[in-house]
Amino acid sequence: MNELIVKNGFVFDPLQGIKGDRMDIGIKDGKFVETSALGNPKVIDAAGKTVMAGGVDIHSHVVGPKVNVGRLFRPEDKLFKSPLKRGNRMEMGFSVPSTFKTGYDYARMGYVFVNEAAMPPLHSPHVHEEIRDTPIIDNAAMPVFGNNWFTLEYLKNNEIENNAAYTAWLLRATRGFAIKVVNPGGTEAWGWGLNCESIHDPVPYFDITPAKIVTGLIETNEHLGLPHSVHLHCNNLGNPGNYTDTLDSLKLAEGYTAKNNFGREQVLHITHIQFDSYGGDSWRTFESKAEEIMDYVNAHDNITVDIGQVTLDETTTMTADGPFEHSLRGLNNLKWANTDVELETAAGVVPYVYSPNIRVCTIQWAVGLELALFAKDPMRTFISTDHPNAGPFFRYPRVIKWLMSREARDTTMKTFKWLERTIDATSIDGIDRELTLYEIAQMTRAGPAKALGISNTYGGLVPGMDANVAIYALNPEDMPSDPEMIEKAFSQCAYLIKDGVVAVQNGEVVAEPAKRTVWVDVKVPDNAQVQRDIYEHFLRHYSVGVENYKLFDEHVHNPRAIEVDATQ
Amino acid sequence: MKTVTLTLAKSPELYIEGQNITPDQFAGKKAAEIASLDVWEGKLKGPLGNYFTVEGDGGATAGETKIVLRGDCTRVKRIGQQMTAGEIVVEGNADMYIGGWMKGGKIHVKGNVDSFCGIGMEGGELIIDGDAGHHLGSSPRGEWRGMQGGLIRVAGNAGNDTATFINGGTIIIGGDADIHISTHGEGGTVIVKGDAKGRVGGQMVKGNIYVYGTIENPLPGFKLVGEVEQEVDGETARFAHHIGDLGERHPVSKGKTVYANLYTRI
Numbered sequence: 099m100n101e102l103i104v105k106n107g108f109v110f111d112p113l114q115g116i117k118g119d120r121m122d123i124g125i126k127d128g129k130f131v132e133t134s135a136l137g138n139p140k141v142i143d144a145a146g147k148t149v150m151a152g153g154v155d156i157h158s159h160v161v162g163p164k165v166n167v168g169r170l171f172r173p174e175d176k177l178f179k180s181p182l183k184r185g186n187r188m189e190m191g192f193s194v195p196s197t198f199k200t201g202y203d204y205a206r207m208g209y210v211f212v213n214e215a216a217m218p219p220l221h222s223p224h225v226h227e228e229i230r231d232t233p234i235i236d237n238a239a240m241p242v243f244g245n246n247w248f249t250l251e252y253l254k255n256n257e258i259e260n261n262a263a264y265t266a267w268l269l270r271a272t273r274g275f276a277i278k279v280v281n282p283g284g285t286e287a288w289g290w291g292l293n294c295e296s297i298h299d300p301v302p303y304f305d306i307t308p309a310k311i312v313t314g315l316i317e318t319n320e321h322l323g324l325p326h327s328v329h330l331h332c333n334n335l336g337n338p339g340n341y342t343d344t345l346d347s348l349k350l351a352e353g354y355t356a357k358n359n360f361g362r363e364q365v366l367h368i369t370h371i372q373f374d375s376y377g378g379d380s381w382r383t384f385e386s387k388a389e390e391i392m393d394y395v396n397a398h399d400n401i402t403v404d405i406g407q408v409t410l411d412e413t414t415t416m417t418a419d420g421p422f423e424h425s426l427r428g429l430n431n432l433k434w435a436n437t438d439v440e441l442e443t444a445a446g447v448v449p450y451v452y453s454p455n456i457r458v459c460t461i462q463w464a465v466g467l468e469l470a471l472f473a474k475d476p477m478r479t480f481i482s483t484d485h486p487n488a489g490p491f492f493r494y495p496r497v498i499k500w501l502m503s504r505e506a507r508d509t510t511m512k513t514f515k516w517l518e519r520t521i522d523a524t525s526i527d528g529i530d531r532e533l534t535l536y537e538i539a540q541m542t543r544a545g546p547a548k549a550l551g552i553s554n555t556y557g558g559l560v561p562g563m564d565a566n567v568a569i570y571a572l573n574p575e576d577m578p579s580d581p582e583m584i585e586k587a588f589s590q591c592a593y594l595i596k597d598g599v600v601a602v603q604n605g606e607v608v609a610e611p612a613k614r615t616v617w618v619d620v621k622v623p624d625n626a627q628v629q630r631d632i633y634e635h636f637l638r639h640y641s642v643g644v645e646n647y648k649l650f651d652e653h654v655h656n657p658r659a660i661e662v663d664a665t666q
Numbered sequence: 667m668k669t670v671t672l673t674l675a676k677s678p679e680l681y682i683e684g685q686n687i688t689p690d691q692f693a694g695k696k697a698a699e700i701a702s703l704d705v706w707e708g709k710l711k712g713p714l715g716n717y718f719t720v721e722g723d724g725g726a727t728a729g730e731t732k733i734v735l736r737g738d739c740t741r742v743k744r745i746g747q748q749m750t751a752g753e754i755v756v757e758g759n760a761d762m763y764i765g766g767w768m769k770g771g772k773i774h775v776k777g778n779v780d781s782f783c784g785i786g787m788e789g790g791e792l793i794i795d796g797d798a799g800h801h802l803g804s805s806p807r808g809e810w811r812g813m814q815g816g817l818i819r820v821a822g823n824a825g826n827d828t829a830t831f832i833n834g835g836t837i838i839i840g841g842d843a844d845i846h847i848s849t850h851g852e853g854g855t856v857i858v859k860g861d862a863k864g865r866v867g868g869q870m871v872k873g874n875i876y877v878y879g880t881i882e883n884p885l886p887g888f889k890l891v892g893e894v895e896q897e898v899d900g901e902t903a904r905f906a907h908h909i910g911d912l913g914e915r916h917p918v919s920k921g922k923t924v925y926a927n928l929y930t931r932i
Contacts, residue, residue: 171808172808173806173807173808174806174807174808174809175808177806177808177809431915432810433810449810
């Protein structure tokens, strides 16, 4: 019998609407229970501290081939930054840390679930091997669909049922979690040296528009009733004036409502929307359009977003948006890695230095914070840094500090070389809002868990759910006057309890409870057409046989399959 | 200035990782404390005193500390790594990474050194009386910000990949240099008083290279634009002036296109 009681903490659980009440939390055999069900539990004293559910990250590039390319081609990312063996395993790297450092650092921040943002289906074995080696945190991984030949062909012909059958097959073949879409059509066009810069640019050869890919995938997703929605990285990402394209993408969700049994309400998640909220017609006239974007998001309940906050660090960008990485390389003249993944996707990797001395970088910094601060519903706007694209994930505590403290924002802004021009191009200086701990809990655990369709297991403290608790040394009745203390408290949690086991104490990893791989197992009716298409494509076009392509059970570490029945 | 003398008493079976042998680490320490500083032989950590006899105490600051290494230090690496001030004299040879990432002060090696010496250097002086190995004054692997400043002077020959990604500072090689000089360079000056083998200034955007002898295989990306008279390392001479690397990008500064300069002595 493994029993714990977390006593006297200030509890924040948006899933139950608990706003800082002083409560006890009961844990038995890895699950939350009513405190009355406990016999003789071990006591964890949380008096004067903040108690939340374990954190849930909706979008982070932590495992898989492009992360590893980043590790391999940036040895300088490790130089003099890897001296310590703090956990059980050596920790290395900064913007692209080793798998072990990734797991430990997330745990130190009080996170328990991380959704890998892009899995190239062909390379899913590599993704799962790295998931196995990332300690403590539970992982899921989203295969990319937006440039997949099967998907493009089915959606061009409006074959939603066939596309749904293929999607279910691929989720099983790769042990994937959800439908990820990166620069729909544009990455395929990159194979021709082209791009799809708006949602109406047709894809070469396939002659389908990004708009049709996205709506087709939304229909597919709701036809299947998957836990998570379509997870979209927009067209024309990262370019001045792209906010109109983003609004076009957002409007694609109009008229669709979520159909699922997992409590999810959105049909479209736009990720790292900071990169999609730019005005101006050149880098010279570059400005924020965060307010326009959030006005739309606030008014439409079927959309969720994560911010993709720029943290002003030296980092490594990596995305399946091949053409974007190529244009980024042209901007900073640094090294560039690029790859094409057969029928499925592509990827690029470029180091990037977000400097407080560069106007575009400081405007990007302001855009991310504006998005979060303009949000009317923190259950639909989540904190992310698109790790490592806008900054490393272990800067989340710093992002929280900026969001919770106007003073912290002002202190950072004072370091900007182009402060006046940054203020002119954004509205950050006119925002006094400071988020509360409850809103932070919404943006970092309850909201993402609900949007991912896993709020029956993660993101809350409801009896029956996994016993994941993060305790931070912050007293909501006596918040520190120095905002740096907020960052410190969220960086080194007082306790992380994962599945009822104390994994972190005073910011140090003390145990490594078993981690899981979460995937979605969809049952669909037999579909002879799709089976034949898969056979044909593997015969004619793939470099591997279909039986070698599908993951073996041995690849999947400690799986937790979420069952979906789409046969009815 | 106080002097600490280290005499190698026991030669290591492998190599000593001596990144703690710097004026910064020795400053404010007595001889016995210096002898207890960590060094590594392979993966085994042990006190400096296991290998060296230590005489003399460190000065109050790095700038007031001089270190003299006696005995055969051919198997001692990383002497003076990341040092900011003070002085080191190596009476004989030393191994790799001598003066790597150094920011200030002076290192004088009276014998030869191996590869990676002066890499990622930001300031100070590294003087080598003998030959240097490969990657002299180069950037650490992967890094695009190479040597930023300071002076490296080698009396003898240098190996290949000298000054990769150099951004600033000066490297003077008294003898010959092997292939690859200032590859990807974006500043700084490299002077080769002997011959250069080839691939001199490949993908170089900015900066200067002087070769007094011959370049066995010059790159086609450099174009002869004229003759100039210049003072180099204290002596004036005439040089053929080439610009390049024409295959690279060319930034524009104050309305003028920037090229790297390659001067060969006439």
